[in-house]
Amino acid sequence: MEDGQLLLTLLILIPSLANITSFNIKALKNSTMISSTISLLLSILLLIEKGSLLPIVGLFYVTSFTVFFILMINSIYLLSSVYSLEYIEDKDVNGLLNSKTYYVLLNFFVSSMLFTVSVNNFGFMWIGVELTTITSALLITTEYSEVSLEATWRYIIIVSAGVTIALFSIILIYYQYHTLTVSTLLSLHQPSKLIELAVGLALIGFGTKVGVFPMYTWLPDAHSEAPSPVSALFSGVLLPSVLYVLYRVYQLDPLANLYLAFSVLSILTASVILTYQWNIKRLFAYSTIENMNLALIGLTIGQPAGALILLLSHAFGKASAFYSSGVLVKVLKEKRIDEFKGVNRLKLASSSLLLASLAVTGTPPFGTFVGEFLILRTLLERGLILPLIVLLIAIPLEFISINYHVNKVIFSGGEKGAVREPPIMSSISLISSIISLVIGVFYLLTVM
Amino acid sequence: MKEIIELINSIIVITAFYIQGQAYFKPQIYAQAVQSGLISVLSFYLAFTTGVLDYVFLGIAVIVIRATLVTFFLLKGLKKVHGYRENTRGVASELIIDLAFFLTALVIIYYFVISRYFLGVKDYYSLVFSFMLFFQGLFLILSRKSTISQILGYIEEENSLVLFGIFLIPIPFLVEASIFLDVLGLVLVSSVLTRVKGEHKVIEELRG
Numbered sequence: 152m153e154d155g156q157l158l159l160t161l162l163i164l165i166p167s168l169a170n171i172t173s174f175n176i177k178a179l180k181n182s183t184m185i186s187s188t189i190s191l192l193l194s195i196l197l198l199i200e201k202g203s204l205l206p207i208v209g210l211f212y213v214t215s216f217t218v219f220f221i222l223m224i225n226s227i228y229l230l231s232s233v234y235s236l237e238y239i240e241d242k243d244v245n246g247l248l249n250s251k252t253y254y255v256l257l258n259f260f261v262s263s264m265l266f267t268v269s270v271n272n273f274g275f276m277w278i279g280v281e282l283t284t285i286t287s288a289l290l291i292t293t294e295y296s297e298v299s300l301e302a303t304w305r306y307i308i309i310v311s312a313g314v315t316i317a318l319f320s321i322i323l324i325y326y327q328y329h330t331l332t333v334s335t336l337l338s339l340h341q342p343s344k345l346i347e348l349a350v351g352l353a354l355i356g357f358g359t360k361v362g363v364f365p366m367y368t369w370l371p372d373a374h375s376e377a378p379s380p381v382s383a384l385f386s387g388v389l390l391p392s393v394l395y396v397l398y399r400v401y402q403l404d405p406l407a408n409l410y411l412a413f414s415v416l417s418i419l420t421a422s423v424i425l426t427y428q429w430n431i432k433r434l435f436a437y438s439t440i441e442n443m444n445l446a447l448i449g450l451t452i453g454q455p456a457g458a459l460i461l462l463l464s465h466a467f468g469k470a471s472a473f474y475s476s477g478v479l480v481k482v483l484k485e486k487r488i489d490e491f492k493g494v495n496r497l498k499l500a501s502s503s504l505l506l507a508s509l510a511v512t513g514t515p516p517f518g519t520f521v522g523e524f525l526i527l528r529t530l531l532e533r534g535l536i537l538p539l540i541v542l543l544i545a546i547p548l549e550f551i552s553i554n555y556h557v558n559k560v561i562f563s564g565g566e567k568g569a570v571r572e573p574p575i576m577s578s579i580s581l582i583s584s585i586i587s588l589v590i591g592v593f594y595l596l597t598v599m
Numbered sequence: 600m601k602e603i604i605e606l607i608n609s610i611i612v613i614t615a616f617y618i619q620g621q622a623y624f625k626p627q628i629y630a631q632a633v634q635s636g637l638i639s640v641l642s643f644y645l646a647f648t649t650g651v652l653d654y655v656f657l658g659i660a661v662i663v664i665r666a667t668l669v670t671f672f673l674l675k676g677l678k679k680v681h682g683y684r685e686n687t688r689g690v691a692s693e694l695i696i697d698l699a700f701f702l703t704a705l706v707i708i709y710y711f712v713i714s715r716y717f718l719g720v721k722d723y724y725s726l727v728f729s730f731m732l733f734f735q736g737l738f739l740i741l742s743r744k745s746t747i748s749q750i751l752g753y754i755e756e757e758n759s760l761v762l763f764g765i766f767l768i769p770i771p772f773l774v775e776a777s778i779f780l781d782v783l784g785l786v787l788v789s790s791v792l793t794r795v796k797g798e799h800k801v802i803e804e805l806r807g
Contacts (some may be wrong), residue, residue, distance in 0.1 A: 300792065
């Protein structure tokens, strides 16, 4: 096996191999930390050596575009694993999961995402997407409650029913070309009516999991009820992984207008719903819909660099948003925006929450701003004025809504007095938001 | 011989109607097993007539995983209460709505999709049956509140895909088998949920 293939096999297997120690929770936590660190180091190695290793074509199909998704997944994996050490306390986990099962599922979940973005077969990509549902569904029930069970169920049934439509699309691709190998199909460029139908169905199918209108209803439920490290993985990397698959199908026969119309509608509806959000985690879930669809627009109109910067920066920014709101929910036992009191006593968490909200709303000089700017500029260059106008209304609306709500939470006033801030959780949250800022600053410094 | 295929296809659609009109869980689950069994019969029949070995593997996979294992896990997930049924009224009216829903969907799909895109396919009208089943499954998910019925709706959708694949082209067996195992995994997770949450209703915290 050549170097690149071996490296990818290791990357996919390492998170799952961490589960060998599942007989003992302490050993499992340690092996998860080790596996997430090694995974991140390997993906950095892949990024550094991409000149000599890429493209990897064979069992896997990895280009320099894919490497950023692998890096994104492993970065949030490491952050979420460390965050979980403090967040997932054994006494808090009951019902369907115990903390052992939590870590086991977390590791399998990461493996399934890595498999999804790397494999060189549309059929296996579909299986990878479904595997992510199987491995992550029960994670939502970690904080066992009536609401979290309902959210889990909605996630399973809506996403699975939606992704079934994507399988129609895969069958049509195979019928047309008699192969499902991604690298072969991307080099063919033989559009036809059937492939047009397949690409359209993929938007409904995979779009359900990406958060495309109108099938995104599961997303705020699952994101708000999952424990914060899992919400960070969902929002930061699961959705981009499926977006990656959708983009690969889209490349077979770009139906730009259809994809653009649905993405713009998604952003518009999400920004309107954002104005009256009452739950801090649901607020960030709707912001995810907005960011994912902006990235989809970027990919659709031929601005993959903008989409990539947006996704990368969003992954860290949104992870930080969920991490910091997780600190608030855990310490203050509150989710309602209007009910938060004394948040500013949690110095690190409130700072990172503020930074995260600026990051996910595309404030300069965060990476999300750079991505959004590139995408909007391309829309203007291509003469796509109507979507541009809608976005220029929706994006500021989203910016004001999220920052207004977050400021309300942070500067809520309330009783004075000491509150013990969880050190690991708050630090991880702050680190994550700073990385999002660094991505933007780094890009601006290198390009300008 | 064409008549045999059409007969089996029709019975498959009838099982979907039976599932829609049934409030008791056990008969619903068994009807799903029959539906999957009939699909495997179709697969074996096509293997016999075309000589393509893939159909044999597909038939075996359907009967082992979908008709047997999925049925086993669903029955296991079901609470062991005698005559356990869904807390719903108006099953018959749901059936009527279902009929209207799927006939409308079918006409649209047939007119805009099948007659336009699949004219070159041999026996292209057979694809109509898979679309019938797909919309039956979708409606079952939409119209019911219980976990079991909604899982069955999802399995019906998956069955429709197998049917679609059978009449269009069998996809590589390795991919097909993985899809089956995937569905089994999902049913396993769902049957775990069935034990703690049998029904689903609107929850105030999940609004907006």
